[in-house]
Amino acid sequence: MQLGLGATGITVATVAEAREFAAAGIADIFVAYELADPAQIAELLRLGDRTRVSVAVDSVAGGRLLSDGARERGVELPVVLEIDLGIGRTGAPPEAAIETARDVASLPGLVLVGVFGFRGPYSYARRDGKSLDSWGREEGEALVSCAQRLREAGYRIARVSAGSTPTALPASTVTGITEVRPGQYVFGCANVFAQGAMRPDQAAFFVRATVISRSETGAVVDAGSKALSSDEAWRPGDGFGYLAEDPSSHLMGLWEEHGVIELGPDSLRLRVGDRVSIVPNHVCSTLNLHQRLMALRAGRVEALWTVRARH
Numbered sequence: 001m002q003l004g005l006g007a008t009g010i011t012v013a014t015v016a017e018a019r020e021f022a023a024a025g026i027a028d029i030f031v032a033y034e035l036a037d038p039a040q041i042a043e044l045l046r047l048g049d050r051t052r053v054s055v056a057v058d059s060v061a062g063g064r065l066l067s068d069g070a071r072e073r074g075v076e077l078p079v080v081l082e083i084d085l086g087i088g089r090t091g092a093p094p095e096a097a098i099e100t101a102r103d104v105a106s107l108p109g110l111v112l113v114g115v116f117g118f119r120g121p122y123s124y125a126r127r128d129g130k131s132l133d134s135w136g137r138e139e140g141e142a143l144v145s146c147a148q149r150l151r152e153a154g155y156r157i158a159r160v161s162a163g164s165t166p167t168a169l170p171a172s173t174v175t176g177i178t179e180v181r182p183g184q185y186v187f188g189c190a191n192v193f194a195q196g197a198m199r200p201d202q203a204a205f206f207v208r209a210t211v212i213s214r215s216e217t218g219a220v221v222d223a224g225s226k227a228l229s230s231d232e233a234w235r236p237g238d239g240f241g242y243l244a245e246d247p248s249s250h251l252m253g254l255w256e257e258h259g260v261i262e263l264g265p266d267s268l269r270l271r272v273g274d275r276v277s278i279v280p281n282h283v284c285s286t287l288n289l290h291q292r293l294m295a296l297r298a299g300r301v302e303a304l305w306t307v308r309a310r311h
Contacts, residue, residue, distance in 0.1 A: 002186070009052075011163070011181045012309075015040045020309040022051045030080065030161075031055040032116065032181065034062050034090055041069035045077065054078035054113060058092045060103035063110060070109030078113045079104060080159060083146050085119040085139055097146050098153050105155060114159025114178075115147050119167055132196050136162075136170025144176035166197040189283035190241050191234040206244055206277035207286065209259065211270050217263055219270050223278060224257045229289060231282035243267060244277040251278065 002010075009028025012018050018029050034056050035041050047053055057063050057079040070077040081101055084091030092100040097115070105112040119139040130138075140162045147157045162171035163181030172180045187205035188198045209223035228241055228251070239250040240259070248264025259278070263270065270276070280286040287293075288310050295303040 011183070014309070014311060015043050015047075016311055017309040018044060018047055018053065022047045022053075026051060028052045029054075030181075032080075032082075032118070034058055034082070036062055036065055038065065038069060041066060042073070045069055045073045045075060048075060048077070052078075054080055056080055056082045056090075056116070057104055057110075058082040058084075058090050059100065060107075063104040063107050067107035067109045076109055076111050078111050080114045080116050080161065081112060081150075083115055083117040083143060085117040085142055087119060089118075091117060094142065094146055098149060101150050101153070101155055112155055112157075114157055114161060115143055115150065116159070116161035116163075116181075117143050118164055118181075120164035132166060133170040136167035137174055139167045140171035140174030140177045143171075144174055147176065165192055166195045184283055187283045187287070188279075189286070190238065190279050190281045191231075192283075193279075194233070194235040194238065200247060200279075203244065203279050205280075205283050205287070207241075207280055209276055209278055211272050211274045211276065212258075214270065214272055217268070219261045219263055219267070221251075221259045221261060221276060221278070222257065223259045224255045226256050227286075227289060228254065228259065228278065228280045229282060229285040230254055231280075231285050233281050238281075241278050241280040244279050247279075 011030045011032050013033045082091040147160045161179045165182040165184040168180040168182035188203045192198050193200045209221035211219050213220040239252040240254045241251045243249040246264045246267040249267045251259045252262045253260030293305040
């Protein structure tokens with residue numbers, strides 16, 4: 001669907017995901033994750049025989065592992081330098097970008113083709129009152145600035161990749177950004193709505209559950225952490241998701257097979273046996289827990305989709 005609407009490739013986080021998308025005929029796959037397992041690197045390079053692949057790198061140590069695999073296979077591997085945009089996860093510090101690029105680009109078998117970063121919602125919580133638009137534009141501007149410094153140092157930087165659902169749209173307005181990598185936008189989830197990146201009426205992913213017990217002000221459903229994940233709410237106090245039928249009803253307690261809902265006024269009539277639709281906090285981790293998706297349009301089932309590359 002996304003390719004039909006104009007996307008030219010896909011971003012994945014694991015070689016297992018890359019394998020599935022390569023088998024489906026996707027022509028351009030970016031593994032936005034630093035690989036350090038020689039077996040995974042070898043498999044990625046084999047996938048390069050049938051599709052265009054590129055992979056993240058943020059250090060010369062990681063680059064050497066990629067280089068060893070590429071040299072052993074006798075190929076050149078496009079790599080994209082990750083820049084840490086402030087979340088303190090992976091990525092070279094911006095001030096070390098030129099040094100890291102020099103070290104990586106000097107390794108045989110590697111071709112430095114671009115830079116990317118991920119800011120997402122994590123440091124947005126510390127945004128000092130900035131709007132989501134300005135937050136996203138800052139992400140794009142930081143990457144474009146880094147790419148320009150690398151070009152001035154003599155590197156051919158063709159790709160400048162920003163992304164995440166909260167920042168993709170504003171980052172894409174920055175001149176010099178060549179691609180964005182949103183993911184959650186396909187379905188939406190409670191955290192994305194709380195961040196203001198999407199509207200709640202755009203939700204397209206729900207976990208169906210049954211009320212198995214009632215109290216005066218609450219209900220227990222048969223969906224717990226094994227069905228919803230235990231990812232925390234982006235906004236403190238929001239629990240683990242809410243009822244699509246009544247957004248004032250939040251899941252405030254979660255066990256493996258039990259979800260405890262504090263009911264809003266519109267849900268106090270729920271009875272044991274009633275079915276509800278839950279909007280989870282984080283669609284990515286929730287989707288990964290399920291083998292199949294039931295696709296509905298106007299309340300009617302149109303398809304059953306198998307969830308592949310689960311891990």
